Amino acid sequence: MNNKYYTVCGIVEIEGKILLVRHTYGNAKDRILLPGGFVQENELPTAAVEREILEETGVTAKAKSLIAMQFKSEQWCAVFVMEYISGTPKSDGFENSEILLLTPEEAVKRDDITNMSREILKAYIAKHSELSKSGYVPASANRDNYVIFGV
DSSP: OOOSSEEEEEEEEETTEEEEEEEOSGGGTTOEEOOEEEOOTTOOHHHHHHHHHHHHHSOEEEEEEEEEEEEETTEEEEEEEEEEEEOOOOOOSSSEEEEEEEOHHHHHTOTTBOHHHHHHHHHHHTTOOOEEBOOOOOTTOOTTSOOOBOO
């Protein structure tokens, strides 16, 4: 089951350029943004961002660190820095109409980028602190249903 309350997006850098998509619906229609989407029921945000990026762009990437969290009274969005693994970026032709690979500096100067993506990329350029993914898993959990950043 999808929801509209818990969302994720990711910064995927491929050969010095950031993977961006041109959105096809909603408030971001025709604008470019970082790929991402909704967290499914019983899905960890890290798994969701990896799945969403693969579905939307054909790129396999792994969540490496957490760079930002956006909170609204009715919603949150976790923003990850991703490790590019493989795949040639291509539009899914449904949620996005175009794939762009731009340097972060090029992206933040564009008029058609969403404000949130612009602010996230400004922080990425400035090398703001990121909370790295930890290998720690408590005895009461397992790697499939637990993740912690920053410890």
